[in-house]
Amino acid sequence: MPELPVSDIVLTISALLIVIACTQPLARRTGLPFTVVLGIIGVIIASGASWLLHTRLTDQFNEVAALVVNMPVSxxxxxxxxxxxxxxxxxxxxxxxxxxxxxxxxxxxxxxxxxxxxxxxxxxxxxxxxxxxxxxxxxxxxxxxxxxxxxxxxxxxxxxxxxxxxxxxxxxxxxxxxxxxxxxxxxxxxxxxxxxxxxxxxxxxxxxxxxxxxxxxxxxxxxxxxxxxxxxxxxxxxxxxxxxxxxxxxxxxxxxxxxxxxxxxxxxxxxxxxxxxxxxxxxxxxxxxxxxxxxxxxxxxxxxxxxxxxxxxxxxxxxxxxxxxxxxxxxxxxxxxxxxxxxxxxxxxxxxxxxxxxxxxxxxxxxxxxxxxxxxxxxxxxxxxxxxxxxxxxxxxxxxxxxxxxxxxxxxxxxxxxxxLKLDQLSPIERAFRIQVLTQSLSTVKSSLNNFATRFQLDPRLTEQTAQQYINRLSRIADDKSYKQEINDQDRLIIGLVALTNQEKSLLLDQRLSGILRHDLVDRYLLVIEDMIDAARESGREGYISAAKKPYRHSTKFRILSWAHTHLGFNRPIASHLGKHFHFLLINRILVLELKSFLDQRLQNLLGTQSVTVLQEILDQRLDSIERHLAALRLQYPKFAKTLDRRILERIAYRDELEQIKNFRDAGIISLDLARSLTSEANFFHAARRSQTHVDIKSKTAELLTAFPVFKNLEVSELTQVIKELHPRVLADGAYVFKKGDKADGLYFIESGAVEIRVGDDVHRLGQGDFFGEMALLNETNRSASVKSISFSHLLLLEKDTFHELARTHPDWRSSLSDVATKRKTMNRETRTDLKTD
Known part of the structure; x- marks a missing residue:
């Protein structure tokens, strides 16, 4: 095969690209797959070129045919x-x-x-x-x-x-x-x-x-x-x-x-x-x-x-x-x-x-x-x-x-x-929903057409004739008896949940929010969204809510980082994890609030009042859960919360600034050079503003301990010694501190957050400044109750040996704890007596 010059190869490939471009409308007209038509045309071109090159009838097309036949295809x-x-x-x-x-x-x-x-x-x-x-x-x-x-x-x-x-x-x-x-x-x-x-x-x-x-x-x-x-x-x-x-x-x-x-x-x-x-x-x-x-x-x-x-x-x-x-x-x-x-x-x-x-x-x-x-x-x-x-x-x-x-x-x-096989048809639910979507769309088009004609003073008769086409289509849809299936409430709810979740994904990747959420958090959020879509389709409301709450639960990674923080003193990993969690919750809250507006504006007419009311309740339930977790984090890390809020506001302002510059440029108000200059200035200003990405978990333990009544009579030196013996523990919502029957490991103080103590059917809640776990230590028994964190909680653990040493050297301290334990026992007995009386 003779070698073609580079220019001839470029010419042939360019000509083939033109053939490819012209094949697309041909494929659509014939209804055949594009590549099938392309393959047929290619065989015809190759066969024709080979025939022209070797036929004795004419030599007029030899040079063109040679370009195809001698194409170096390997x-x-x-x-x-x-x-x-x-x-x-x-x-x-x-x-x-x-x-x-x-x-x-x-x-x-x-x-x-x-x-x-x-x-x-x-x-x-x-x-x-x-x-x-x-x-x-x-x-x-x-x-x-x-x-x-x-x-x-x-x-x-x-x-x-x-x-x-x-x-x-x-x-x-x-x-x-x-x-x-x-x-x-x-x-x-x-x-x-x-x-x-x-x-x-x-x-x-x-x-x-x-x-x-x-x-x-x-x-x-x-x-x-x-x-x-x-x-x-x-x-x-x-x-x-x-x-x-x-x-x-x-x-x-x-x-x-x-x-x-x-x-x-x-x-x-x-x-x-x-x-x-x-x-x-x-x-x-x-x-x-x-x-x-x-x-x-x-x-x-x-x-x-x-x-x-x-x-x-x-x-x-x-x-x-x-x-x-x-x-x-x-x-x-x-x-x-x-x-x-x-x-x-x-x-x-x-x-x-x-x-x-x-x-x-x-x-x-x-x-x-x-x-x-x-x-x-x-x-x-x-x-x-x-x-x-x-x-x-x-x-x-x-x-x-x-x-x-x-x-x-x-x-x-x-x-x-x-x-x-009818694989080109919509499912029954989608076909029924299509009628509602089409009805609303055509009604909106008809209304917009009339507004446009009025605004620009177009011929009313022409406007009426054009609008009549949409009126006729609406009439045909209303009179169509070939397919009538009502969408039941459960199907409407699933349609609404999937629509909300898809909108949440769009908002997450929206231009204005770009850069606010860290890339790894966006990846995590997208996984949550996909789980929410699947759960909504499979299990409806319950599945959707369960998948939406999954990111708030304590994960294996969190438990490992918490253990490293408690036992090895590794602060940075848990601080970074908490900062990301805080960030995630904040963006989650913004998107759920946006979804509430989307639900009212876009889905009300499509799904009906009853379904939209249920969807609003579901979003409110999500929002309450987010607010509860955020409140615990804001209480524990107020400085970081303000820094994060400021960072989001600055990012939104930066996006709006770029959008304004673009709008001025698109409208022809400013030149390209000025637009570039303004954009560079905005980029420089934004790049110079950086914020911390992790919380500060170094607590002011001395100040916190003096707030606990059981420590108020200790000397400064003794308090310093106790601080050295305290071990921090970080727990997520729903995590157990210990369960009934566990061996007593020490006395717990609530630095921030809240816990729930369950003794049989009795439930008591303790918050910041409270302590628990003293009964098993004083009586030298196993735990008589289960204690679970009901928010994001920071606890301080005074281990068993240190507790007994402190109780031995400070009888008054032990007496104070015994009084508290006696009161709690009495309260538990009274609660059980009341329940039996009822």
Missing amino acids: SATFLDVLLPILLFQGAITIDVRRLTKDTVPVIFLAVLGVFIAIALIGGAVSLVSSAPLVICLLFGAIVATTDPSAVISLFRDLGAPERLTRLVEGESLLNDATAIAAFGAFLTLIISGGGYEPGLLVQQLGFAFLGGVITGVICGRIAITLISWLSSFRSAQLTITVALPFVIYILAKNYIQISGVVAVVTSGLVLSAMARPRFEPETFKFFQETLEQLAWWAGGLVFILAALVVPDLLSDFVLSDVLIILTAVIAALIARAVILFGIFPLLAALKLTQRVDNPTKIVIVWGGLRGAVTLALALAVTENPLIDRETQRFIAIQATGFALFTLLIQGTTLTALMKW
């Missing part, structure tokens, strides 16, 4: 240039938090499914062909890769269920990674002449896969750090994200000798989960749009360039190859059906995954299209000089024929299959 063009950005964009587009709910089915479909497909396809093909089993298994690995682009675009056009799209997206990414890793292992086995240990082969495959995951996570986290560091430089942030997949892919594949595909996909998933809070909202939108455009170009070129090599790959095709191709297709469909109809029901029965309905399973089975990756791997075999000619021919023809069958037969019938 496996590296697909795998090293186009594939990384496609994989990366696909991984970033996936909502990782939603995907985690389907982790088990995606892994089974992608990983186990690939190996079942390789075994079934390889075994079946070996029965109907003369090729050795190892070559048939290599062919199975090549065609095990699925191409989601055609299917996903079709799903979105038809409005397929979100979960179906998510399953196919997740499966395709991991599928490609697993299949390409298996391809490399089988290729190595063939080149080695079969002298490769099976155990070593499995070990190599595992190392490539696991190494790719680790490399992807590390590189993804490094990219996140760089993006955060370059938060003020949009172009720099975008450059890093665009360069990242190519750096990772080449580094992993060529230098570390691990799976570059796995590494790129993993890094993309890391960025999908963590990148958004690190970008300014406008920058993130620009970043998404840029990656989508790059992936669209790459995806189009992948298909049309792959189609250009189809005629060459099929040049030695004979009729007997049809049997092998059909056998492989049937085996591939059976392999997917085994996973979906055999293993998935078992996983659902074991509650390892949600149930997948049969229509969705059928579409996933039939929608396993193959495309550019399959052809790229086939090209890699044909280009390898260590592979014999017969094997190259076998792989080229079978892989190409298999890919063409899936695109031309499965791809063209997928739309009809989805419509037949």
Whole structure:
């Protein structure tokens, strides 16, 4: 093949991009997937160019045809240039938090499914062909890769269920990674002449896969750090994200000798989960749009360039190859059906995954299209000089024929299959809710139209004619008897809860709040929001409230940090944790207050007064819980509370200042130079203002102890000695200090917060300045009651040995404690007597 000049290559690629652009409206008109139409056009162009170049009828088009025929398309063009950005964009587009709910089915479909497909396809093909089993298994690995682009675009056009799209997206990414890793292992086995240990082969495959995951996570986290560091430089942030997949892919594949595909996909998933809070909202939108455009170009070129090599790959095709191709297709469909109809029901029965309905399973089975990756791997075999000619021919023809069958037969019938299975239709609840949304929207449009016409003094008759169209549509909706289903109260409530939670997510990522909440706290908040959505759908009100309160409960991390603070004296970690918790609660409160306004303004007419009243009660319940936790923290850390409030106000003011500058510039009131100058000044002023991120947990213990009556008669030196013996304990709301029957470990003083003492059915509450735990020490018994923190509490523990030593040297102190204990016993007896009398 003669080498083309660089200018001719650029010309050909540019012309192909124009063809790709013009193909999109053609695909929409025909109703076929875009990539299927693109593949057909590519085959037509390649076949036509080859015919023009070799025909004796004319030589007029030889130069143009040569540009297509001699285009230097190799496996590296697909795998090293186009594939990384496609994989990366696909991984970033996936909502990782939603995907985690389907982790088990995606892994089974992608990983186990690939190996079942390789075994079934390889075994079946070996029965109907003369090729050795190892070559048939290599062919199975090549065609095990699925191409989601055609299917996903079709799903979105038809409005397929979100979960179906998510399953196919997740499966395709991991599928490609697993299949390409298996391809490399089988290729190595063939080149080695079969002298490769099976155990070593499995070990190599595992190392490539696991190494790719680790490399992807590390590189993804490094990219996140760089993006955060370059938060003020949009172009720099975008450059890093665009360069990242190519750096990772080449580094992993060529230098570390691990799976570059796995590494790129993993890094993309890391960025999908963590990148958004690190970008300014406008920058993130620009970043998404840029990656989508790059992936669209790459995806189009992948298909049309792959189609250009189809005629060459099929040049030695004979009729007997049809049997092998059909056998492989049937085996591939059976392999997917085994996973979906055999293993998935078992996983659902074991509650390892949600149930997948049969229509969705059928579409996933039939929608396993193959495309550019399959052809790229086939090209890699044909280009390898260590592979014999017969094997190259076998792989080229079978892989190409298999890919063409899936695109031309499965791809063209997928739309009809989805419509037949009614997967393009809304659920009954959504269809019923659609009527209400449409009615309100059309009424609003009609009203806005009349206001616009009045304001600008347009012809009233034309206005009336235009408005009549909306009146007619409203009438048709009201008279439509084809579908009438009332939404029950529970469904309305779930719709409202999901709408509120989605709005909370939008507010969290809003431009004005950008930068107020730390990135790690945004990540945590987003996880809480996803849990709230799932809980609302599954358990309604109770599930939503439980998920919303989850961040307020004491976590394992908090208990570990509290233990380190109490026993090891590590103050900074718990102080930082409390500062983040304080920050989280404050933003949580702001967003819930915003949700109350949103509920009144946007959902009142859609959901009705009764549902909105219940939703208001739920939000009030959330707000009360937040206020209670915040009040305890404000009481304990008043200085930090004021600092945090000031920081939020300054950030809001900064955002408003930038918005005002932008508005003046958009209106043409100020010049571009002045806008830049004002923006730089605002940025400089804001950057110079930093605030602390952790609370000050160094309490003024001496001042606090003098407030306790039992310490008022101690000398200063004695008080100093007691202070040295006190151990701080930090407890979250709901955490037990001790339980009934526990051994007495000491006397507790409440520095701040409150606790609840439960003796049988009796409940008593103590607050700041109180103490408890003296009865078991004085009587030398186990604990007779359970004590639980009912707010965020700081306690001081005087250990048992120190207590007895102090009681021995200060009889008056012991007497004071005995009086308190006697009074509490009397109070407990009186309470129980009253209960019996009642």
